[in-house]
Amino acid sequence: MTESPIVYRMRRRRLQPSMRALLRETHISVDDLILPIFLHHDASAQHPIDALPGHFQWGIEQLPLLIQRISALGIKALLLFGIPANKDAQGSESWHANGVVQQAIPVIKQLAPHLLVMADCCFCQYTDHGHCGELDAQGNVDNDATLQGLAKQAVSLSQAGADVIAPSGMIDGMVAAIRTALDQEDMQQVSILSYAVKYQSAFYGPFREAAQGSPSIGDRASHQMDIGNSHEALRELALDVEEGADWAIIKPAGHYLDVIARLHQRYPEIPLVGYQVSGEYSALIAAIDKGWLSEQVITESLIAIKRAGASAIITYFAEQVASMLSSH
């Protein structure tokens, strides 16, 4: 018999499906999933979002349908975005007690008391110019004026019952401003999930249709991170943690796995959440619909985000994945 040149046979570990299951390092579970939801000011709305197939802008009267379906699937967390009736230069509707998100939170809590309610905290849907804060005379987002508005918005959302405030504007000092305001109002229990590392990405395209918050002129390059940078992400995360962030989002997720992995290695003690954004979802859905990709890409894309180091994932696939997992 000729001597085999093979040093070791890795394939022995992959032979049986049960062996492969035992040895899989990264799993996705319904506990990992956070579902984004768009709340429309028209109470009876259930408007399909063209660029985000399977998703709707929901009016408050339609929420029982959605919330019961989600709870039955075992989904445990929601991220809420509001689409208000009125927009102005400051985005003042975002801190009104009868704002669209403020009205929806108690309804959701009553329907499903154990659902973790996370509220996006930003201005782009609320300003008439579509930017993530008040503008200065030059038309740039006025950082420090915006901080005051963010603090008001966070307090108002927390008073409505939000468990988690998720500031998404990449405004310097936003976490400290929100933490200080919440603590002053005796809301120490509300946690801050900061969008610490958010890139100026074209993958947000479908979201802009969903949330109706595109900038009318210009872009978000003066506050969101440059797509070529990764060292800078370390500084962004460190600052937000210093300011009091309890956990942090990296966004988009799928094309920024290197950033997730790097942050997780450097700060293993900070829970990271990957946001698989609208464009990541829509691109995969389009290819699946055409028959060019199989549905495996859905779980594959989520496992990749966890394997990189995320503890949880915000994803528009949450419902599909939860029902796939429950049928196995």
Ligand code: PBG
């Ligand atoms: C707004 C916000 C955006 C997203 C979440 N919050 C859009 C943006 O920054 O332009 C994108 C989410 C997605 O694409 O799914 N502050």
